[in-house]
Amino acid sequence: MNPIMLTTTEIADAAIREIVQLSLSAAPFDLFLDQLLVPGDAWFRWVAQLGQIRETRTALSGLFGRFVARAYLTKYCGFGYFEPIRADLQALAGWPSLTIRKNDTGDLPDWMTATVAGANAYAVAEAKGSHNTQGVEAALGAAKKQVGRIDIMSGTASLTTKRYALATRWSVHGRPDLDKPYLYVDDPDEGDRDPTPKETRHVARSIALGHYATLAEGFGLPGTAAALMSAKRSAPGNLALPRRELTLLSMGDKSRGPTLCAAIVPNGVVPIPGDGDIDAFRNGLLAVYGERTAILAVGEEDILNVDRLEYPTFEADQVVAPGSFWNRRRIHIDGSELAPLRDTVIKRETVP
Incomplete structure (x- = not known):
């Protein structure tokens, strides 16, 4: 063995x-x-x-x-x-x-x-x-x-x-x-x-869109989840995500642009609020959980590329050391990224 x-x-x-x-x-x-x-x-x-x-x-x-x-x-x-x-x-x-x-x-x-x-x-x-x-x-x-x-x-x-x-x-x-x-x-x-x-290619596209749809559902983004499930049954290249459920995110010195994201804490997933003071939300999480707070995000453009059958190759971490869950920023092979909340800047997408 x-x-x-x-x-x-x-x-x-x-x-x-x-x-x-x-x-x-x-x-x-x-x-x-x-x-x-x-x-x-x-x-x-x-x-x-x-x-x-x-x-x-x-x-x-x-x-x-x-x-x-x-x-x-x-x-x-x-x-x-x-x-x-x-x-x-x-x-x-x-x-x-x-x-x-x-x-x-x-x-x-x-x-x-x-x-x-x-x-x-x-x-x-x-x-x-x-x-x-x-x-x-x-x-x-x-x-x-x-x-x-x-x-x-x-x-x-x-x-x-x-x-x-x-x-x-x-x-x-x-x-x-x-x-x-x-x-x-x-x-x-x-x-x-x-x-x-x-x-x-079409089977893989359908699975990938379903993957992102269930992430969106868990993030508390029902409109995005519904749009992704609908795209599975539609021709490639026609996906449009609801702007009001997107979050502008910067991680360190890198802007992720519009993303689907949620906060991760030791006892669960905390959706990003659609209303209210987002800085107060961020600071409140840091006050309660300290270093054990992260953001899990996936970029809008990465999702749209999958819908268009333009599959990106992500530079995912190949070796992740034990004990680094909360304090190391890293990219997963599906394009989602986990980063310490302290290293992120969160803003709402502007909806016309």
Whole structure:
């Protein structure tokens, strides 16, 4: 078996985007992770099981399993766009004739995901987390079934799709039967026919727009989220974002221009207020949370480029040191940027 090297900050960076996209109210970011892990241990080993009762343990295990799987898919497979799969499969449809079909009963997989550089690959993925002392086979088997329950359709044809089933078996301090953590990955290609290059580009565009739409929803920007979901089903190049939901942002000596953004604090996501004194909002966050306050933002132009099928290549950080979640500015491979709030200047977009 090959060791997987992931820092707590890389997992926290995956967690922050997952939490925003799922509109969760709690945020187990870098500090929280460090509190849960055995200090000084090179292995990803919990101090104790995640929760004392079965329901809590199952929920937290599944959530942290998503964080680890997403960090793995980003770092080792190059996936940067993650569109959560929800019950309304029609919302996942894309232009010109892309649809998502459920082919079996049971729970749906977690994500549709696409690579960023050239947007030349896409996949469906399901993550599981487990404390099973007998191994990861049961969790991996469930993930394999789940990830096969949808097909990406172009007209009446099921497009060949890589299907990632990822199962993490946790390690717990003081438990010889849970001594080492494991991440197992199964990734077959399944479908009726290979997509054409044009179909691949349009599938990736649809996933990327869905990725940004769920970020906007988690940022508290409903008009932007609706515009992005509508663009998925429209011809490329026609996206227009609501000006009143954009924020002018400068980070250090760099202007990001109009952005979608929100504040990140240890216990959640705080939307940028549409009214009131924005400087008082910023200063209030710094007064309450101090250095543990950041801004997560993605530029309007980056989103418009994706809609136009002009995929940029972002200079994302390749190695992120542990312990730097709150105090290091960094760019993710989807173009989103996290920066300490103290280093940012926030202004509202002027609406004519």
